Amino acid sequence: MSIVEPVRLTACGCLTPFGDEAATHRALVEGRKALRLEPVLGVKGGDLVPMALLPGRALDETPEPAWLPAVKALAQRIPGSGWGTVRRPVIFTSSNYGIGSLYAHRQVAADAVHLGHCTPHLSVDWLRRELGWGSQITLYSHACVSAHLGLLQAERLVKAGLADEVLVFSYDFLSPFVSAGFHALKILNGAFPAPYQVQETGSIGLGDGAAFAVLGRGRGDLVLLGQSVYNELHHFTANKADGSGFAKVLQPLTSRLAGRRVWVKGHGTGTLEAGRLEAEAISAAVPDAPLVGWKGSLGHTLGSCGLVELAVVACSLGAGVAPGTVGSSGPCFSPSVATGPFTLSGGEAVLCTSNAFGGAHAALVLAHA
Amino acid sequence: MPLEGRTPPWSSPMPEFYIQALNTDDAGAEEPSATRERLRGAFPPGATRRMTQLGMLTGAVLAPLAPREEEAVIYASRFGESRSLEAYLDGFPSASPTLFQTSIHPSGVQQALIGRQAPCTQLFPLSGGEALVTQALLTAWLAGAERCLFCGGEERGTWLVEHGAASTESFAFAMSLGRDPSGGPYIGRLRLEQVDGEGALPLRDWFSLLHQRRPFDGLVACGWRLCLEWR
Numbered sequence: 001m002s003i004v005e006p007v008r009l010t011a012c013g014c015l016t017p018f019g020d021e022a023a024t025h026r027a028l029v030e031g032r033k034a035l036r037l038e039p040v041l042g043v044k045g046g047d048l049v050p051m052a053l054l055p056g057r058a059l060d061e062t063p064e065p066a067w068l069p070a071v072k073a074l075a076q077r078i079p080g081s082g083w084g085t086v087r088r089p090v091i092f093t094s095s096n097y098g099i100g101s102l103y104a105h106r107q108v109a110a111d112a113v114h115l116g117h118c119t120p121h122l123s124v125d126w127l128r129r130e131l132g133w134g135s136q137i138t139l140y141s142h143a144c145v146s147a148h149l150g151l152l153q154a155e156r157l158v159k160a161g162l163a164d165e166v167l168v169f170s171y172d173f174l175s176p177f178v179s180a181g182f183h184a185l186k187i188l189n190g191a192f193p194a195p196y197q198v199q200e201t202g203s204i205g206l207g208d209g210a211a212f213a214v215l216g217r218g219r220g221d222l223v224l225l226g227q228s229v230y231n232e233l234h235h236f237t238a239n240k241a242d243g244s245g246f247a248k249v250l251q252p253l254t255s256r257l258a259g260r261r262v263w264v265k266g267h268g269t270g271t272l273e274a275g276r277l278e279a280e281a282i283s284a285a286v287p288d289a290p291l292v293g294w295k296g297s298l299g300h301t302l303g304s305c306g307l308v309e310l311a312v313v314a315c316s317l318g319a320g321v322a323p324g325t326v327g328s329s330g331p332c333f334s335p336s337v338a339t340g341p342f343t344l345s346g347g348e349a350v351l352c353t354s355n356a357f358g359g360a361h362a363a364l365v366l367a368h369a
Numbered sequence: 370m371p372l373e374g375r376t377p378p379w380s381s382p383m384p385e386f387y388i389q390a391l392n393t394d395d396a397g398a399e400e401p402s403a404t405r406e407r408l409r410g411a412f413p414p415g416a417t418r419r420m421t422q423l424g425m426l427t428g429a430v431l432a433p434l435a436p437r438e439e440e441a442v443i444y445a446s447r448f449g450e451s452r453s454l455e456a457y458l459d460g461f462p463s464a465s466p467t468l469f470q471t472s473i474h475p476s477g478v479q480q481a482l483i484g485r486q487a488p489c490t491q492l493f494p495l496s497g498g499e500a501l502v503t504q505a506l507l508t509a510w511l512a513g514a515e516r517c518l519f520c521g522g523e524e525r526g527t528w529l530v531e532h533g534a535a536s537t538e539s540f541a542f543a544m545s546l547g548r549d550p551s552g553g554p555y556i557g558r559l560r561l562e563q564v565d566g567e568g569a570l571p572l573r574d575w576f577s578l579l580h581q582r583r584p585f586d587g588l589v590a591c592g593w594r595l596c597l598e599w600r
Contacts, residue, residue: 041462086563086592095473097496102534106458115532120474120496121447122534135567135591138504139497141474149493156511162563180461181469231492233482236470245488357470358479360492 007155008220008369010165014211014311015074016298017052021311024298028312028323029341033297035192035205040183042176043108049188050205051174052299057208059174061100063113067173068130071210075131075169078212083167084134089157091138093150093170095303098123100175107176127171144267145229145354146170146303147211148362151310152227154215165216170304173208178302182206185237193270195293196279196337197328202272207299211307222314225349225365226256232359239277239359246281249361253351254285256365260349262286263322264336265313267355268293269300270327274355279334286351290338296327306354306362313350313366320344384510386517386546388557392430393580396422396539398525401452404539416484421450421471423524424480426541431481431520434545441491441512444478445505445521447498447572451535452524478520490514499569500590506561509546517546521572540576557582557599564594 013020017034018027027034034052039045042059053059057066082088097120105114117126120139128137140149147170154166182188182204191203215224232245239245264282268275268291282291294309301308316322324340325332332339349367356362396404401422409417411429420428423446436442450472457468470476475494482489493508495501509517520543526535547555568588578585578597585597 044462046462102454103458105532107461115534118532119448119534121498121501125498135500137497137500138508139495139501140493141496142492142494143473153493153508153511156513157507160511162507162511176461177458180464181457181466184464184466184469186466229491231482231489233479233488233492234486236479236483357473358483359488 005217006223007158007215008217009222009224009314009366010214010216010220011079012213012311012314013074013077014209014308015070016207016209016308017054021315025312025315025319025323028294028297028326029321031326033326034207035297035299040176040179047183048190049179049183050192050299051179052205052207053174054208059176059179060108061104061114061175063111065173067208071171072131074210074212078167079214080165084128084136086136087164089136089138089163090128090133090167090169091140091150091154092124093140093146093168093303094172095141095143095146096172096178099177100173103175103177141303142360143356144302144305145356145360145362147306148229148354148364151213151364152229155224155227158215158217165214168213168307170307171210172302172304174206179206187271192327193296194328195268195270195296195325196275196332196334198331198333202270204269204271205295205299207301209298209301209304209308211304211311213307213310221369222317222366223369225367226253227364228252230361234359236357239274243277243281245359245361246277247285249363250281250285253363253365257286257349257351261347262289262349262351264289264291264351265309266291266293267353268325269295276333278355279332279337283334283336289336290342291334291336292322292325292338294323294326296325306352310352313352317344317350317368320346383563384506384561386548386559387550387555388559389545389547389553389555390434391544391556391579392433393542393576394426394430394540395580396426399539412484419467420480421453421477421524422539423450423477423522423541426522426539427477427520428481428484430541430543431518432485434518434543436482436487436489436518438488439490439514441509441514441517442478442489443505443509443517443519444475444494445501445572446477446523447496447501448523448535449474449496450476450524451526451529455527455529499571501572502570502575503561503590503593503595515548519544519546523572542576542579544579555600557597559595559597562594563592567591570595
């Protein structure tokens, strides 16, 4: 009988306005918010909306992106070498890639330097050279479930024996391109997000974020028990009213959770309908599991949110305490929503979920090995 | 070597697909309005009004393959919705919510599938450069679905083209890929192998191979060789 080892989370880290995953976890446990009110159009002004930018970074992209030093520092923490080769490929995930540079070129300064990293491919090719990685790279872009697709493909590459280890690297830095878009959709407004909270008007915040995860066999204290994706493709910005998409993505994972204590790191952007459907579906699938969401503090880091928040989840498991739903005070759409931090006993599994435009859903289960 | 000449069929853990069906549309320099007029009959009345050119092209080539919920859809586009992107950027400071939505990758395939109300379990949208096709095929293989739909394309940009940030031509393809030769008739076969060496196969060149049903055998990315044969 052969024993197939599960794929482990060998390493994981993130960058948020609070700093690395440990600093981010600490801030969330303390209930602090990184979101600040900023002009939606950056240097061109506009309504004030909640955004969480890296310290000292302006919303408008600079010719050499101002986030590069922080991303380089994050990348230096990735264990191992030889990334971007056939046996150690890199999967990049983002919904923004270099779009801030394209906006800056067209609207702020017609500077040729911006154009060097203004498309997904150009942005990644420039960044991987800056980081000293090879050309064995994949780019996924599926809005706010992008990072989950990277994690799923990484697990599959390792399981199939097509790679020894896979690095998933995600980065999303805000620009007026994206803030104005969400503002036009009226979900980015002057109010701070209160995920899963019952209220009159929903609102989101947006955040800068980057993160990495290394998946492989044999090393690491955490293991991926399962991953799942589902796409409703019912409407661009709305989910099916019966919440079936939220339920379907959880269905394949519930057997992996049987007999375990579970807590849930949800998507929880702060919109009302999606928040209600998500909370109800999670409550039905794992009835007694506490549900938390962190976008009320970090803002929505878009295509990177699944990986940024995974790094905080991993940190929570190590620290023995999970941050609560910062920004929400109740009443909430489900009694499962935990608005404050809670202690972990060490044996829990964590269900992590993300959702995106087009009714896209993704989920994974992480636990101690 | 033609497919019939190889017996027994290849057997390898490396990715191998049987091409069950293929649709291509080489729209070239066609304007979006002309594409809308040409493809109007492929969509329900009024559906094309807000669709992008890439959305219409992708929708028209994908529709005959009748995507099913349990299948995997892999979508590849280097530049995505270039015209929407241009129009959205030029609309500032009044950002259009519709153009924002349609400019976001993977709007093209989402327009196609939402128009059909066609849910799918796995949707993997890729972007990228010279290795885009290879990575898309690897993604398709590892998706593990009995049938996988691989589609993609580009739409011709205007001012973005001057900056190398949009395609100079519009095109789209959609193919049905099976893992089992006994799963039904097939028109071709493709296989990826891990090898030493570097190569490139940009999306436009891949489209030409498909559109002209040309065979190919060579390096297509760092460490990958592709063999494409037609019946």
